[in-house]
Amino acid sequence: MSGEVLSLKDVNINRGDTPIVHDVSLTVAPGTVTVVLGANGAGKTTLMDGIAGLAPVTSGTIQLDGAPIEKLPVYKRAQAGLGYVEQARTVFRTLTVEQNLLVSRSGKGDAEKVYELFPELQKRRTLQAGHLSGGEQQMLVLGRALISDPKIILIDEMSLGLAPVVVRRLMHAVKDLVGLGIAVLLIEQFANLALEIGANAYVLRKGRVVFDGPCDEIRGDSERLHEFYFGAMPTDAVVEAGGENQ
Template sequence: MAFVVTDLAVTKGGRAAVSGVSLRIEPGQVVAVLGANGAGKSELVLGLAGMLPVTAGSVAVDDQPLTGRGPDAIRRAGIAAVPEGHRVLARLSVDDNLRAAGSILPRGLDETLADTYALFPELAERKKQLAGTMSGGQQQMLALGHALMARPRYMLIDEMSLGLAPLVVRRLMGFVEGLKARGVGILLIEQFTSLALGVADTALVLRSGKLRFAGPAQTLRDDPQALDRAYFGH
């Protein structure tokens, strides 16, 4: 069982954003994707989530082909994406946001909702609050809660800590570690490389849409010069 991507190419606006990228995520494994701005990290997530066109390569989860499938089909297959930008339904309450996200479930909505609130008690305290009136950190928790409501086996998380206070970032990284302990496989894009490498098992570095490093996260933790070379080609 694994989420397997082979020689993936993704386009955005008619231009190649990602090319020749291969990766594998096992259950309970965190794969960190690093790279400078414009390296193709977000486009990779959007392509895997069915939100941008995949023009070459293949995507499969637990041997089920998903190449070219739309976002709903990919989500139903057990892959939930959390795109950059704290995306929530601003005019709906927290509870309505989560129930809407869980509408794809054939059964067990209330149990899944209770589990999500247990993971994020901050949201349980704000069930009736409009999502758009919450802080950035709370909205990010809600965006992660959206993904959890699909009961995913794999999560694609893009720039979770963007614009958030350090205390909130630490809280969210604890959430990632908790998912890992539950056996959820995670693709993590994170601007703070030290945080990403601290929780990751495997690291990938993208530059100009192509893989420049793929290997144990420990390698980049131990050798900052290797990280620099992968980022900038020095």
């Protein structure tokens, strides 16, 4: 066995009949954050949906802790230890913080573990979740994924609409998650914040991996990231620039 929590090999994923993700191979090591970056429409959410069982994997293999899951229905992937925080996922606004956690747990999940990670939530355990701040609601969303003891949590852009200072707190929370031994596969629009807490990164462009390597290699390198997201400068521009010196 490879020792990886999650391993994708040559995975292709459709939306309906349209191929969106092409030949993606990816691994996530235990207790690490792996970051997925890319421009709007690059296929990041489709990739997550394919891993979770919400979009059809047409070929390739997906292994969770060494066991194939690509043919399993969504709930069996969840039972096998896959947590998924979907984009724009919210809380049950009229339930209390604690009720939100309790309705989300499967089996023996323990709310105290969530409160240890998020003391902010413990203080508000009897408050209706609709009264929490945006950042606290996202902590609760993470807590709802955490309470079922997943091996890995897929997180798709939990920072939408939040201020950078709040996003930074959430990134710390994600780092604390991996401190508990849970692996994270993270899509995040604030690329540099994600690259600060990530070990490895993958950049998708038009459904294909165009970069795969340590986060250190691309953190802060906005020029390189721009090139990965949108492609290289047109070659005639380069030739023109070179021509000036000749």
